[in-house]
Amino acid sequence: MRKVIPSLLVCAAALLSAPTLADTLRMECPPSREGRQFCNDIKQRFEAQTGHTLEFIDLPRASDEKLSLFQQLFAAKDSSAIDLFQADTVWIGVLNKHLLDLTDRVGSMRDDFFPSAWQNNVVNGRVKAVPAFLDTGALYYRKDLLERYGEQPPKTWDEMARISTRIQQQEREAGHKNFWGLVFQGKSYEGLTCNALEWVASQSGGDFLTQDGAITINNPQAAQALDKAAGWIGNIVPRGALGYMEEESRAVFQNGDALFMRNWLYAWVLTQDSSSAIKGKVGLMPLPAGDEGRSLSTLGGWQWAISAYTKNPDAAFELLKIVSDAKSQREGLTLMGWPPSRIALYDDPQVLAQVPYLASFKEIFARAIPRPATQTKRQYAQVSRAIYNATFNVLRGSSDGATAVAGLQQRLERIKAREWR
Structure with a gap:
């Protein structure tokens, strides 16, 4: 037994010092x-x-x-x-x-x-x-046109709307009949959830849900944000934007037919491509702020x-x-x-x-x-669908903001039931 014990100790030491198998x-x-x-x-x-x-x-x-x-x-x-x-x-x-x-x-x-x-x-x-x-949402703008008309990049959504209205009118009077102030992703899909989050959060309407999963969308600020965006449709935003995703928005902007564009950062390199009609004429900035001065974009x-x-x-x-x-x-x-x-x-x-x-x-x-995906776990797809459908209804004029956020609150509460899972 005395001879066995040292042998066992030697074997154990060898095992402990042996390298981990690759x-x-x-x-x-x-x-x-x-x-x-x-x-x-x-x-x-x-x-x-x-x-x-x-x-x-x-x-x-x-x-x-x-x-x-x-x-x-x-x-x-x-x-x-x-x-x-x-x-x-x-x-x-x-x-x-x-x-x-x-x-x-x-x-x-x-x-x-x-x-x-x-x-x-x-x-x-x-x-x-x-x-x-x-990646995140950002505001693209025509540097040359803002300079031509003596305007600065907008700090708020209201400034953006004012500048868009003015320059759109003057460009059309100059012969550019299909020129618009703004394009964004207005189709009823995930991209509209991203836009809606930016509008609502910048207006101090919250992020739809708190970090611990409480639903907060039914509030006057959120309703006002959706109504404001709906007011752009047909005025400074083409009605066709209700069918736009990222690439449709970029095509209009990159063709030179819009002053502002909300899009993701991938579009920057494409606007600077040698084939781009607006190469060298584009600026990039954070999204405008709401009435209380908050500028936020979707992650x-x-x-x-x-x-x-x-x-x-x-x-x-x-x-x-x-x-x-x-x-x-x-x-x-x-x-x-x-x-x-x-x-x-x-x-x-x-x-x-x-x-x-x-x-x-x-x-x-x-x-x-971030979008409210981490809190809502496997139910996020349902949550996002409820958000973009409610937002789309406001943009197309079949609902107002207050009705939409009240209905969305109830819809999200039904999806959550007792807890997010």
């Missing part, structure tokens, strides 16, 4: 040449730092198809399907129980990211993802999340740290135009020298607010 992790990779370059650089860094192997998988481009696939994989608790992936801003609540809890691992990272983007990924006090890249973008079923959560988290660090975010911006989620990069001279227009995005992101 795993193969699987990560989503954008299906483009630039995306592959980004992923290959991540692979090189990850494998050199950890000794693990990284493989890539392609996922559907369409957001709804991608979410459906994830729901199928996670329902089966498939641990080999994927470890790290990008989740849309409004998916975190929907996929909550399938996402690895990062709370105890990311405490030191929080202050490096825009607060609203970080908060979007917190469900019931637990951090479920890290912001990958950002978009994507988040890095880890499957709760990963076989190696430690290695998956090391991978997440690499893809979300400053080096990777610089590369994502360079290769794919992903606006960084790290605040410091918006003051980085190297980044701004490469992408000068990024400086104007910092203030816009600082004012971005």
Whole structure:
């Protein structure tokens, strides 16, 4: 027995000192040449730092198809399907129980990211993802026309309406008969939920729901915001905008037929393309404020999340740290135009020298607010549908703001029932 015990101790020591067996992790990779370059650089860094192997998988481009696939994989608790992936801003609540809890691992990272983007990924006090890249609503404007008519970029929605009315009239009198003051996404779909949130929140009407899930939409300020937007239709906004999504709005603006456009940041590069009729004539700014001086925009973008079923959560988290660090975010911006989620990069001279227009995005992101998706979890699709349908009815004139917000309050309360789930 005396000889066996030392042998056992030697074996135990050997096991404790033995290196962890290498795993193969699987990560989503954008299906483009630039995306592959980004992923290959991540692979090189990850494998050199950890000794693990990284493989890539392609996922559907369409957001709804991608979410459906994830729901199928996670329902089966498939641990080999994927470890790290990008989740849309409004998916975190929907996929909550399938996402690895990062709370105890990311405490030191929080202050490096825009607060609203970080908060979007917190469900019931637990951090479920890290912001990958950002997007938000912004106001595009014709610099040349504002200068021609002696106007400044509007600070409020009322100023925007006044300037639009004046310049629209004068442009039409000058022969530009199909010129409009403003275009936005007015179709009854998710994009209208984003616009409605911006109008209502900037008018101090709240965010539809509080962070703890209480429904607050039935208030005079929210009703006033919807009525104000409805007053633009047919006056400074074409009635056809009730069928516009992002690209329809951009087509009108980029063709030179509108003074202002509410759209996402992707449109900036396209307006500056050599084929653009308004290249060099476009300005970009935060959305106008409401009557009480608040300028707010809807948060978009994507988040890095880890499957709760990963076989190696430690290695998956090391991978997440690499893809979300400053080096990777610089590369994502360079290769794919992903606006960084790290605040410091918006003051980085190297980044701004490469992408000068990024400086104007910092203030816009600082004012971005999440949609009420994290609170409403799997019921967000129903919530958004109720919001955009109620808003659409006001815009087309079949309801007024007060009636719409009262009905929306009741509708959301029925969807919630006892609690969001």
